[in-house]
Amino acid sequence: MRGVEKRFGATPALRSVELEVRRGEVHALIGENGAGKSTLMKVLSGAVAPDAGEMTLRGERYAPLGPDDARRAGVCMIYQELNLAPHLTVVENIFLGMEPSRFGIVRRREQEARAREALGALGHVDLPLHARAGSLSVSLQQVIEIARAIVSDASIIVFDEPTSSLTLKDAERLFEVIQRLRARGVSSIYISHFLEEVQRISDRFTVLREGLSVGSGDAASTPLPKIIELMVGRSLGEFFPRVPHTRGEPILELRGLCGDRLPRDVSMTLHRGEILGVAGLVGAGHTELLRAVYGLDPVTQGRVRVAAFEGGFEPPARRVRQGVGFLSENRKEEGLALARSIADNVTLSNWKPVSRWGWVFPAAQRRAADAWITRLAVKCRSAMQPVGDLSGGNQQKVALARLLYQGADVLLLDEPTRGVDIGSKVEVYRLMGELAAQGKAILFVSSYLPELLGVADRIAVMSRGRLSEARDAAAWTEHSILAQATGGEAA
């Protein structure tokens, strides 16, 4: 791709991007949210047409008319949200829309043979062909999508944040699959926020910033700080800024808390002015722990004490009044009302300051929202803009603004930096430190170990629904956390 440009309205999304992917290489495309990665991929996959520039594929001019056209030319996308029909079987999904047929009758034998071959090439021969796609794990569903790409003879496969919803183990298997693709001469374009991952699996990388390609190079030999510098356009100083804070009195205490299935018998104490990190593999029950405390999931046994309130299960509406705030890991599906304005989302948990007798004062609401927009540097046109218009990082800031505006003293943060660009991540870390310094208590769940180690004061590890003892962050290493997380029952 040479000099590709695209503008939407007045704002250029891409300004002269160069991207060169060689045959059979894994090429990482990195950049902050809003840097133009997804637009570039949309151009590549034919979903939008570029305004300028040219693309060549195998030496020929490449100008796809639409996603179908791109697929025929051998360019396939694997999106973050998988595009499978959950009620159809594995084979049916692999061939969906391109069933080999004669006189309109699907040639099942041929389908199955080719599907098995494709799955074999990915190292998943044993995947049951007639299982319903919806009954499989996310990682296996992803394999189905990749098999789809192989069956359609793709020469370039684009992976958009493929590991963001995978467990560590499944991510490993995906890397293996990508290696196999490389061995077959298939090129991969790999979009990811996880730079460690990029360095491990890709051959070369290209960095996008503000719609420009600002640099590319050899992935393994370029030092990480250098890549980050390219991404943010300045050197970042500290990645995990420390804001000094001191531990105060206990504010959240759990005693023998049990959920429906997870968590199991969790006890812990969280203090004011403290960031307590909770690590765990996907499915270990850390999300369920937060949800049970907040009243989104049932509490079957055990006690929860929040400041002066002691009890078992309490619904979210009551938790909010007790000063508990919850940030969902699933921003789009339950964190924000995307169609509503920023202002509405910020004040959704607490109308008191901006209303009287049930009537909202729009001006006051706007002022309240504006204050947080400025404070958290949310990039937007106005407080009345729908949240759905914003980039992931800015949406997350709005979700955080809601908790802060609500005035919560106990913040339950579930993966607060998921899908957030690096620059915003650093801001979120700093903000967490500042909040702790103000005496707020933060329970910080993350599956990204470096940030837990860098930000939390103490860390506890969740494994199969049980929570380990919380120890000083300094006493943990990535290795010891993983050991605890995988062998929890014995330890």
Next chain:
Amino acid sequence: MNRGRLLTILGPFLGLLFVYGFFASLDAVGQGSFERFGTLFTAGNLKTVAAQTTIVAVAALGMTVVILSAGIDLSPGSSIALVTVVVALTVQRLAPSPFLAALAATGAGVLVGALVGFINGLAVTTLRIVPFIVTLGMMGVARGVAKYLAGNTTVQNVPETWLSGLLAIDRRPDAPLWKLPVGVWVLLILAAGLFAVLRWSVFGRHVFAIGSNESAARLCGIAVARTKVLIYALAGAFTGVAGVLQFSRLAIGDPTAAAGLELNIIASVVIGGASLSGGKGGVPGTILGALIMGVLKNGCDIYGIPNYVQDIFIGLIIIVAVGLDQLRQRR
């Protein structure tokens, strides 16, 4: 008002102009004079349209709130019939003092409507059944109860009270345009009130939040179940008012009245630009949606277009309205 909102209102408004334009073109092609088109705009006829539209429009206001919260209510047709029976029976019982009887009957009618809605809301939230099914069931239950109360016939010989004048049109030629039937004023006041509630009240914000993303609303500490019960009860109260107006029109309690009216009510809301998946829609759109259907029906009557053509037109308008809206959003 920002541009997005303006556009949403513009759609149904253009639809209304289009309907008028259609009748104008019929005249232009047919007889070259605009005599019949002129009759559409006489004070008398405008009032007729207003009165005819009122019942559907009042119920559609309630439906707007339900649809904004991503719900649906199929029971208003039956509920209106039930209310006419309740109103008729109440007036009969309290016949000696007609004024108070009518007042009590109005109260009873609105209350019964609200009760039906309240039960809908409870079933939706506590039994966790989707609103479509709950209200489909209620459609049958309310109709059945109406028949039982009316003894499987209509409630006739209802003494005349001020209720019968609610939709009466002042047809004297010197009657000023603003002298609308009482029922139309009731509609306008309810519409203004609901408009304010949806835009400036905390309850209104909660309705939009639930319709836009229910899990987010729950997570933000909104009492989703309570709000939903309130939404359905409120919609029921509006249906109750519509039922009282329906009684005023019929002068009897008729358990078979308003059959299928729920579809016109839903159509008004949808033509007015609301999305059945929630979070989008509003009072002005709904009123315009109801007007479009009212004007179309009235015009067809004046132009002598048979009833079945009206049905086809209204069906097409629903599809075109939603289709155009989809196109606009895709851009």
